[in-house]
Amino acid sequence: MQNKNYDIILSGSGMAGLSLVYRALKEGIWKNETILIIDKSRKEKNDRTWCFWQQEAEVSDFEQVIFRRWEKISYFTNSGLHLKLQNGAYLYNMIRSIDFYEHVLNFICQFKNISFLHEEIISIDGGEKFGIVKTTSGNYTARYIFNSVYKKPELKSHNQYFLQHFKGLRIRTTQFKADPGEMYLMDFRTSQQQGATFFYVLPLDKNEIFLEYTIFSKSLLEPEEYDLKIKEYLTEVLEINEYEILESEFGIIPMTDYNFERRAENVINIGVAGGDTRGSSGYTFTNTQKTISKILDSFKNDGHPYFKDETISTKHKLLDATILKVLDENVYNGEEIFSDLFKNVKAESVFAFLDSESSIIQDLTVMRSLKAKHFIGPFIQVIHQKILGR
Numbered sequence: 291m292q293n294k295n296y297d298i299i300l301s302g303s304g305m306a307g308l309s310l311v312y313r314a315l316k317e318g319i320w321k322n323e324t325i326l327i328i329d330k331s332r333k334e335k336n337d338r339t340w341c342f343w344q345q346e347a348e349v350s351d352f353e354q355v356i357f358r359r360w361e362k363i364s365y366f367t368n369s370g371l372h373l374k375l376q377n378g379a380y381l382y383n384m385i386r387s388i389d390f391y392e393h394v395l396n397f398i399c400q401f402k403n404i405s406f407l408h409e410e411i412i413s414i415d416g417g418e419k420f421g422i423v424k425t426t427s428g429n430y431t432a433r434y435i436f437n438s439v440y441k442k443p444e445l446k447s448h449n450q451y452f453l454q455h456f457k458g459l460r461i462r463t464t465q466f467k468a469d470p471g472e473m474y475l476m477d478f479r480t481s482q483q484q485g486a487t488f489f490y491v492l493p494l495d496k497n498e499i500f501l502e503y504t505i506f507s508k509s510l511l512e513p514e515e516y517d518l519k520i521k522e523y524l525t526e527v528l529e530i531n532e533y534e535i536l537e538s539e540f541g542i543i544p545m546t547d548y549n550f551e552r553r554a555e556n557v558i559n560i561g562v563a564g565g566d567t568r569g570s571s572g573y574t575f576t577n578t579q580k581t582i583s584k585i586l587d588s589f590k591n592d593g594h595p596y597f598k599d600e601t602i603s604t605k606h607k608l609l610d611a612t613i614l615k616v617l618d619e620n621v622y623n624g625e626e627i628f629s630d631l632f633k634n635v636k637a638e639s640v641f642a643f644l645d646s647e648s649s650i651i652q653d654l655t656v657m658r659s660l661k662a663k664h665f666i667g668p669f670i671q672v673i674h675q676k677i678l679g680r
């Protein structure tokens with residue numbers, strides 16, 4: 291068994307871990323520290339597609355790997371109403387994970403202070419001076435550990451735990467008739483029997499599209515059910531009968547009101563494991579980048595990675611918890627909620643809300659667009675549970 295000590299350990303090198311080490315090295319913050327990156331995967335596969343919106347004037351830290359960008363964003367209700375969303379200065383960006391992994395790994399491999407270990411992590415424990423990561427080969431200690439290995443938390447009886455589960459296909463076809471410059475953020479023209487269910491459509495060019503069948507519910511479907519629904523949507527809604535499947539992906543994102551621990555002594559949780567996922571939408575990419583900015587600012591200003599103000603504010607967590615409770619009651623279903631929202635609120639306000647950047651006025655606009663009578667009871671329950679600890 292090995293026993294080695296480092297200044298910094300990255301436990302997990304997916305989106306959050308690699309973003310952190312890449313940005314820290316780019317900014318020259320971790321020049322002299324010894325850094326160990328542990329992950330069971332070598333990140334050699336295109337295993338997911340990350341999308342996020344961004345204001346036109348903003349520049350992402352991962353600008354070089356943005357694969358496509360859309361200015362036009364649409365939404366379809368279950369009854370087929372087509373809403374062209376008012377996204378203002380927001381563009382919708384897509385990154386293929388393989389491009390991200392290759393770009394980041396090529397950059398960080400040049401640094402002599404970085405070591406990699408491709409092994410199963412067994413446990414991660416914080417300490418006052420040293421944290422310890424146990425793997426199948428040994429014990430690795432460090433002053434700071436950044437953990438992004440997710441474990442389903444132990445929930446309290448009042449916690450909601452939805453799964454956002456989806457199957458995505460990249461297909462080639464000559465039968466795609468819609469505008470390749472317009473993406474469908476949510477297309478609810480599919481059965482709503484399993485929970486809030488929609489398609490997400492990203493035209494890559496006029497002959498290639500990426501589409502995802504997505505459900506918010508508490509259990510998964512049988513694998514063939516995703517394929518069946520995708521086929522049905524392609525033929526009946528998009529009127530595409532002939533296509534070649536180029537790639538596929540399957541994903542599950544937890545949508546919960548569980549309050550994730552950001553820090554346990556010198557272990558700092560980041561990404562999904564650190565609570566950077568919005569409970570009401572599953573979007574994680576932008577929040578993780580914001581958390582990383584806070585960590586790097588702390589290193590620059592105070593010489594340590596700890597920060598006070600959480601990326602997703604208490605206000606936004608309470609609103610997400612309320613939305614999850616309403617979804618759970620299913621009196622006002624997901625399709626109705628999102629349709630009321632996008633019919634009545636400009637998408638730019640919804641995006642600001644989901645980025646935790648909305649003002650009270652924008653929050654009120656979001657809440658007023660929805661049927662208040664279904665939210666009052668769940669909101670009061672959430673306040674009792676969260677604030678009063680019940």
Ligand SMILES: Cc1cc2nc3c(=O)[nH]c(=O)nc-3n(C[C@H](O)[C@H](O)[C@H](O)COP(=O)(O)OP(=O)(O)OC[C@H]3O[C@@H](n4cnc5c(N)ncnc54)[C@H](O)[C@@H]3O)c2cc1C
Nearest residue numbers: 302304305306330338340341410411541561562573574575
């Ligand atoms: C298919 C898919 C698509 C998504 N699309 C979007 C999107 O469009 N926009 C958005 O905002 N969010 C999206 N998300 C949510 C979120 O952004 C991603 O899950 C993102 O990858 C989370 O980053 P992370 O670093 O927290 O976790 P991951 O990227 O999953 O990284 C965790 C790492 O830990 C490693 N690991 C886990 N267990 C162990 C172990 N025991 N030992 C060793 N290594 C281990 C894994 O191999 C992995 O590399 C998506 C999620 C999925 C699954």
